[in-house]
Amino acid sequence: MNLKAWRLRVYPSGGVFLSRLIIRGNMKPLKGKVKISGSKNSTLPIMAASIMANEEVILTGVPDLEDINVMAEALRILGARVQREKDVLIIDGKSVSKCELPESISRKMRASNLVMGALLGRFKEAKVAYPGGCAIGSRPMDLHVKGFVSLGYEINEEAGYMEGKANHIKGTEILLDFPSVGATENIMMAASMTPGITIIRNAAREPEIVDLQNFLNCMGARIRGAGLDTIRIEGVDYLGGVQHTVIPDRIEAGTFMVAAAITRGEIYIENVIIEHVQPVIAKLKEMGTEIFPCSMGLRVTGNKNLRATDIKTMPYPGFPTDMQPQITALLATVKGTSVVVETIFENRFMHVQELRRMGADIKVEGRVAIIKGKKNLQGALVQATDLRAGAALVLAALAAAGESEIEQVYHIDRGYENLHVKLKNLGADIERR
Numbered sequence: 301m302n303l304k305a306w307r308l309r310v311y312p313s314g315g316v317f318l319s320r321l322i323i324r325g326n327m328k329p330l331k332g333k334v335k336i337s338g339s340k341n342s343t344l345p346i347m348a349a350s351i352m353a354n355e356e357v358i359l360t361g362v363p364d365l366e367d368i369n370v371m372a373e374a375l376r377i378l379g380a381r382v383q384r385e386k387d388v389l390i391i392d393g394k395s396v397s398k399c400e401l402p403e404s405i406s407r408k409m410r411a412s413n414l415v416m417g418a419l420l421g422r423f424k425e426a427k428v429a430y431p432g433g434c435a436i437g438s439r440p441m442d443l444h445v446k447g448f449v450s451l452g453y454e455i456n457e458e459a460g461y462m463e464g465k466a467n468h469i470k471g472t473e474i475l476l477d478f479p480s481v482g483a484t485e486n487i488m489m490a491a492s493m494t495p496g497i498t499i500i501r502n503a504a505r506e507p508e509i510v511d512l513q514n515f516l517n518c519m520g521a522r523i524r525g526a527g528l529d530t531i532r533i534e535g536v537d538y539l540g541g542v543q544h545t546v547i548p549d550r551i552e553a554g555t556f557m558v559a560a561a562i563t564r565g566e567i568y569i570e571n572v573i574i575e576h577v578q579p580v581i582a583k584l585k586e587m588g589t590e591i592f593p594c595s596m597g598l599r600v601t602g603n604k605n606l607r608a609t610d611i612k613t614m615p616y617p618g619f620p621t622d623m624q625p626q627i628t629a630l631l632a633t634v635k636g637t638s639v640v641v642e643t644i645f646e647n648r649f650m651h652v653q654e655l656r657r658m659g660a661d662i663k664v665e666g667r668v669a670i671i672k673g674k675k676n677l678q679g680a681l682v683q684a685t686d687l688r689a690g691a692a693l694v695l696a697a698l699a700a701a702g703e704s705e706i707e708q709v710y711h712i713d714r715g716y717e718n719l720h721v722k723l724k725n726l727g728a729d730i731e732r733r
């Protein structure tokens with residue numbers, strides 16, 4: 301492929317992207333306040349669950365992101381009416397007339413799979429093409445399918461589709477082999493409208509699961525236990541309309557916390573639930589970052605004497621895999637040797653080769669990265685290989701001497717609302733071309 305053709309790619313929602321970020325970092329301390337947007341990973345399952353209502357659902361605090369556009373497009377394909385006004389999304393599931401999501405939309409992101417549980421719950425049938433998403437791992441759907449089958453849905457996996465219909469559906473006990481976020485959400489949705497009582501054991505405990513429970517319960521579902529490892533769901537016949545505000549994005553908040561640390565700056569982070577970012581706070585404090593709650597949220601102050609630490613990604617409340625690339629970038633700039641173990645996704649070190657272009661000293665062996673921190677990184681031409689890898693490169697570029705150019709910014713647009721504008725407001729020398 302020639303360079304021009306390679307750069308002229310099409311956004312999942314249809315637009316053309318050519319964008320790149322130019323950052324002249326030079327370790328300029330970022331200062332000021334930033335307001336965190338609504339959570340991508342909360343909004344996506346909640347949007348899918350919205351079509352379980354036979355009435356209008358109003359969501360507020362919805363971030364303006366590519367992934368949200370893709371989910372909106374998916375719901376429209378199913379027949380839902382989806383309207384957006386600033387951060388408010390109105391989804392009307394009354395008109396849903398199709399239970400099939402084709403590959404052309406499904407493969408645009410991993411979270412497209414979440415319509416499966418919603419469709420099975422409400423219509424007792426669904427046909428959804430296998431999802432796509434970042435190339436951070438193989439990401440099978442076996443735990444989702446196992447859950448649906450346990451509930452009595454007959455699932456056929458053929459020609460790239462998961463096709464399900466109700467057989468003898470009934471609430472049951474489901475033990476997840478791994479606390480998968482998506483499988484927990486999909487099973488919660490299907491079980492909410494499956495007769496009887498379902499118990500999910502070894503459920504994911506992420507804050508987004510709690511947000512989904514709160515949303516579904518406001519619609520009329522009967523779910524208890526989200527946030528713990530056992531969730532109890534009593535199936536109901538009908539779910540109705542509701543107005544709901546999504547929780548703030550803990551990963552965006554964590555990314556700005558790292559921005560303060562890596563530039564040795566001082567950032568006030570507004571719209572953050574402190575409990576949700578505790579694992580990140582703990583590690584940043586261990587490295588010597590000062591973090592204090594304040595009236596508007598959190599104040600994060602970096603300093604010149606940050607030190608190395610070891611990190612192992614774990615399901616919540618462990619250190620989030622979605623913050624691993626960003627913290628790896630930070631560790632590349634502090635004194636000492638750090639070890640980062642990625643336990644969730646088998647291929648989530650793609651940012652390392654790009655960080656090396658900026659002079660980082662990082663070795664990867666399997667799921668372990670060994671990072672020898674350096675005082676100075678150098679600006680370079682690098683590529684965002686996935687969403688959080690892109691965020692890590694932006695952070696590294698803020699610390700690096702000279703100019704960096706980051707390509708494939710569309711990955712970053714999947715999960716960060718106006719990242720360059722927010723950074724510019726904090727004093728970063730950044731432009732989007």
Ligand SMILES: CC(=O)N[C@H]1[C@@H](OP(=O)(O)OP(=O)(O)OC[C@H]2O[C@@H](n3ccc(=O)[nH]c3=O)[C@H](O)[C@@H]2O)O[C@H](CO)[C@@H](O)[C@@H]1O
Binds near residue numbers: 341483
């Ligand atoms: C939209 C969304 O919320 N995305 C988040 C969600 O993704 P997602 O819900 O896809 O992540 P999971 O928790 O399901 O995946 C965790 C691990 O379980 C494996 N697995 C999962 C399902 C399955 O059926 N079989 C299986 O083996 C995956 O390959 C992975 O190794 O949680 C991840 C883990 O916190 C985050 O990184 C993602 O940002």
Ligand SMILES: C=C(OP(=O)(O)O)C(=O)O
Binds near residue numbers: 410436687688
């Ligand atoms: C991996 C992520 O998202 P997704 O599961 O949608 O690919 C992420 O948000 O970092």
